[in-house]
Amino acid sequence: MEDYRELIRANILNEAIFIRATFSGHQAGATSQWQKIVIRPVELKNIRHLQFSYFDDKRDITKNYAGEEAIISLEEALAVPFRNFNIQTTTGDVQVNLSKKGKPQIYRSNTDDERRIKTNHDREKSVILTPDSATPYLQAVGIMTQDGKIRSDMQSKFKQINEFLRLVQEVGELDKLNTLDRPIHVIDCGCGNAYLTFATYYYLTQVLELPVEMTGIDVNRDLLSRHTQKIRSLGWEGLSFRATRIGDFMPEASPDIVLALHACDTATDDAIALGIKSQSRLIICAPCCHHHLQEQLRFHPSPAPFASVMRHGILHERMGDILTDSFRALLLRIMGYRTDVVQFVSTEHTAKNLMIRAVKTTKPGDMRFIQEYLDLKNFWRVTPYLEELIAEQLGQFVV
Ligand SMILES: C[S@@+](CC[C@H](N)C(=O)[O-])C[C@H]1O[C@@H](n2cnc3c(N)ncnc32)[C@H](O)[C@@H]1O
Known part of the structure; x- marks a missing residue:
């Protein structure tokens, strides 16, 4: 069985293709402080960071991490008992859903649209309402x-x-x-x-x-x-x-x-x-x-x-x-x-x-x-x- 965590990790840490990841839903019987975590690349002072947005049922907290800290934060996010993982990349989407017994079902779709990696934080910040989301x-x-x-x-x-x-x-x-x-x-x-x-x-x-x-x-x-x-x-x-x-x-x-x-x-x-x-x-x-x-x-x-x-x-x-x-x-x-x-x-x-x-x-x-x-x-x-x-x-x- 393909190690789904390794697949997620590899896509998120691949700077050349990663756009956005959403971890959501809870595994059967599991609870966690976070309802959802969204990860995306941003560039701050010319350094690439991963931005983690943590959502609970009332608010969201956003943190930016670079280098080793980003990797540690990704591991922490992967350790939360989420059930669904969606990773968007310039080459296609990866969707991982865990069954009730924890078995991963992995779906891939190729993309032919004009996705671009938006790592310029200023540009990202300016788009509060994205045509996709709103x-x-x-x-x-x-x-x-x-x-x-x-x-x-x-x-x-x-x-x-x-x-x-x-x-x-x-x-x-x-x-x-x-x-x-x-x-x-x-x-x-x-x-x-x-x-x-x-x-x-x-x-x-x-x-x-x-x-x-x-x-x-x-x-x-x-x-x-x-x-x-x-x-x-x-x-x-x-x-x-x-x-x-x-x-x-x-x-x-x-x-x-x-x-x-x-x-x-x-x-x-x-x-x-x-x-x-x-x-x-x-x-x-x-x-x-x-x-x-x-x-x-x-x-x-x-x-x-x-x-x-x-x-x-x-x-x-x-x-x-x-x-x-x-x-x-x-x-x-x-x-x-x-x-x-x-x-x-x-x-x-x-x-x-x-x-x-x-x-x-x-x-x-x-x-x-x-x-x-x-x-x-x-x-x-x-x-x-x-x-x-x-x-x-x-x-x-x-x-
Ligand atoms: C230039 S429009 C701007 C509309 C909108 N805020 C926008 O940016 O698209 C100005 C609006 O202010 C309203 N307005 C002007 N004076 C007002 C007043 N004293 N009390 C309430 N509305 C007023 C006008 O009717 C008009 O709809």
């Missing part, structure tokens, strides 16, 4: 055709939501929210066509297997009725939509995560304010157009050194954008959020490619940020819209 959802929301291809007019949107989610995941807070003794509450503000809403719900509930109650909100009622039909077809009971302005929205439960992707103009401020007032753990937004501060900048003579910049329309506009997002980031920092501003996708996919990521970490009122905020505000002689929205929360800090 097919039913991608087809239901119209990103994928019935024959399994990402629609050509949806390529940019698919890239955007993947990158958006990758940066949400990168913050590392999802692991902590996983320990809550209740569903995670998520709000997507200005959800529009809801590609991000559906993608986030899919990712959190089906990939990370987290309990989630998510609401997409938008003023456009007509759009939302279509989403409700999609929810029914997918059977996603924890997802709902509400037709309301963000500023008027009174969530039944405080959101843990507030998202906004390209919510128009001050709708981004409304989303941030909703997150701050609810003390959400994560506030993540990619702003869209910026008009509010632009208007104020037009009414004041530019501060002396900037007159030469502000005389050019496009630079005036970009300065307004930069200042609006700088004020947003500073106000979040004042309110106790660790905040960064990053590019979330290349300009080829959208010009609106800036993301503000904020994680609640400390108490509000850090003097350094208050001073920076006041200095910037006084220099430009403007009042950001977000300051007005959270005036009560800012209280004594900013007067």
Whole structure:
């Protein structure tokens, strides 16, 4: 009888062909901490690693190992009493199923498709929703055709939501929210066509297997009725939509995560304010157009050194954008959020490619940020819209 473990080992350790392995199901009468282990190659700092994702019934843990450690971890994974082993390689799949008596049945299939070994970790990281894994959802929301291809007019949107989610995941807070003794509450503000809403719900509930109650909100009622039909077809009971302005929205439960992707103009401020007032753990937004501060900048003579910049329309506009997002980031920092501003996708996919990521970490009122905020505000002689929205929360800090 062929030693099935040796067969699995040989395929996984063959760098030239290995793509992915999934160990799952338990042998008769056996139990284990892990429901499933997924192994795949990744490249970190130019060194090939094997990435092990361990799934139990609530969460998953991911570890990367290189060299000897990878071999030891593989042996440990092989020692778990799994029943089914699927190994994908560029030359074909190997499937090993153990019978009730532990006898291995081995199936092989040759592949003629265009599999490539994805060992570039950055590339792998960027694909949170792979066309392979997310097919039913991608087809239901119209990103994928019935024959399994990402629609050509949806390529940019698919890239955007993947990158958006990758940066949400990168913050590392999802692991902590996983320990809550209740569903995670998520709000997507200005959800529009809801590609991000559906993608986030899919990712959190089906990939990370987290309990989630998510609401997409938008003023456009007509759009939302279509989403409700999609929810029914997918059977996603924890997802709902509400037709309301963000500023008027009174969530039944405080959101843990507030998202906004390209919510128009001050709708981004409304989303941030909703997150701050609810003390959400994560506030993540990619702003869209910026008009509010632009208007104020037009009414004041530019501060002396900037007159030469502000005389050019496009630079005036970009300065307004930069200042609006700088004020947003500073106000979040004042309110106790660790905040960064990053590019979330290349300009080829959208010009609106800036993301503000904020994680609640400390108490509000850090003097350094208050001073920076006041200095910037006084220099430009403007009042950001977000300051007005959270005036009560800012209280004594900013007067
Ligand atoms: C550019 S679309 C973005 C939609 C979606 N987030 C996406 O990225 O595909 C902006 C959406 O925000 C909605 N919106 C704008 N202002 C809003 C407000 N104050 N409250 C709720 N929705 C708003 C619009 O109706 C529109 O659907």
